[in-house]
Amino acid sequence: MTTTGEQHAAAEKGPPWWWARWRSAVLDVGLALVSAAECAVEGVPFARDAGIPLAAGIVFGLLAGSVLVLRRRWPIAVVLVSIAITPAQMGFLMGIVGLYTLAASELPRRIIGALAGMSLVGTLIVTFVRVRQDMARGDLTMGDWFVPFASITTSLGLTAPPLLLGLYVGARRRLMESLRERADSLERELQLLAERAEERAEWARGEERTRIAREMHDVVAHRVSLMVVHAAALQAIARKDPEKAVKNAALVGDMGRQALTELREMLGVLRSAEGAPVRREDVPLAAVGVAAAAAASRAADDESAADGPWLSDLDVLVGQSAAAGMVVELSVDGDSREYTAEIEQTAFRVVQEALTNVHKHAAGAKTHVRLAHRVAEIAMQVENDPPDEVATAAAARLPSGGNGLVGMRERVLALGGVFVSGPTDAGGFRVSAVIPAS
Incomplete structure (x- = not known):
């Protein structure tokens, strides 16, 4: 169902004057009409007792009773008017409703108590005087005890119930508003x-994509670079030295199979680490979701590290580079010991990526690989001499994404280590890294 602009404006237009809802306005107007009618009827005996025209008494009653319409905005005024007309025995409904509204309002308790006490005393005095007059005229034949009894019970009956009910309703309303505010705050x-x-999940996805890209680069780039180098050498010596060409072809095949094996293992880890997608309704349990995601990521990293390379494989790595024509020396200082899988994998990848960069950018340069086992850390350094211009030009077609040094730095810094890289004074290049052993 659609509404026009005029209907929408009429729906948004609130009730007149100070009422918050139309239902409140209707209720107050209805109570004011009943109160005005009551005071008009009670104005007739008041006019007779006061010796004024009946019309004046009726008009006075109508005006006094209609003040009840102001009860929500000015409850104090309504109670004061009801107290003022109490001697005329008028406004009983207005007094009850006024006291209830006053007690349910946000006014200070001392003001509510003072006005309630004034109303109680006023009703008590007026009732006491009227009952004594009735007994004096002979309208009542009760004993003297009846005068204070009737005065007290009447004043308490007209004052206490509306006061207590208003206090209860006001306290309940404030409690509901507090709970509503608390619920709104909790929702926010x-x-x-x-x-x-969601932001952390997006950040985690980005970090995971970066980690996967770095891992893929480390696993594939070195093998493929060596394959390209061997393929170039194979092309150059295929006719001159068939025996060496067969040997290089076998090396290319072995490296290709190793690259495929490592790539297959990594993809298997990624598939096993895949979990159920994060549901929108599970987002408020952020702590549980983040902890589970972190645990899954650590499990995937541990599994990948367990299947990954070890420092004991450095001899094989250096041998592969030597077989590709690189003059490379490996030196190890200190007593070899076991490290965590993540530390060994990171150290191996740093050396591997540094050798790959030598193949790409400094082919033919003599390279020194140093590994030092220290008390609280492990250090590695890969330094190459100035490159051979002819060999470097021949290997210049090797692709380079420019992310090798960035990936090595990220790996080392993630373990709390130090990474330094840059050209040497002799014209070569040096990559150094130190990783805490624990």
Whole structure:
């Protein structure tokens, strides 16, 4: 169902004057009409007792009773008017409703207590005087005890119930408003947590993509670079030295198979680490989701590290580079010991990526690989001499994404280590890294 602009404007237009809802306005107007009618009827005996025209008494009653319409905005004024007309025995409904509204309002308790006490005393005095007059005229034949009894019970009956009911309703209303505000605040906090969890999930996805890209680069780039170098050498010596060409072809095949094996293992780890997608309704449980995601990521990293290379494989790595024509020396200082899988994998990848960069950018240069086992850390350094211009020009067609040094730095810094790289004074290039052993 659609609404026109005029209907929408009429729907948004609130009730007149100070009422918050139309239902409140209708209720107050209805109570004011009943109160005005009551005071008009009670104005007739008041006019007779006061010796004024009946019309004046009726008009006075109508005006006094209609003040009840102001009870929501000015409850104090309504109670004061009801107290003022109490001697005329008028405004009983206005006094009851006024006291209830006053007690349920946000006014200070001392003001509510003072006005309630004034109303109680006023009703008590007026009732006491009227009952004594009735007994004096003979309208009542009760004993003297009846005068204070009737005065007290009447004043308490007209004052205590509306006062207590108003205090209860006001306290309940304030409690509901407090609970509503607390619920709104909790909803806003949950929304903020959901947004923050989504941001963290997006950041985690980006970090995971970067990690996967870095791992793929480390696994494939070195093997493929060696394959390209061997393929170039194979092309150059295929006719001159068939025996060496067969040997190089076998090396290319072995490296290709190793690259495929490592790539297959990595893809298997990624598939096993895949979990159920994060559901939107699970976002408020941000702490559980983040902890589970972190645990899954650590499990995937541990599994990948367990299947990954070890420092004991450095001899094989250096031998592969030597077989590709690189003059490379490996030196190890200190007593070899076991490290965590993540430390060994990172150290191996740093050396591997540094050798790959030598193949790409300094082919033919003599390279020194140094590994030092220290008390609280492990250090590695790969340094090459100035490159051979002819060999470097021949290997210049090797692709380079420019992310090798960045990936090595990220790996080392993630373990709390130090990474330094840059050209040497002799014209070569040096890559150094130090990783804490624990």
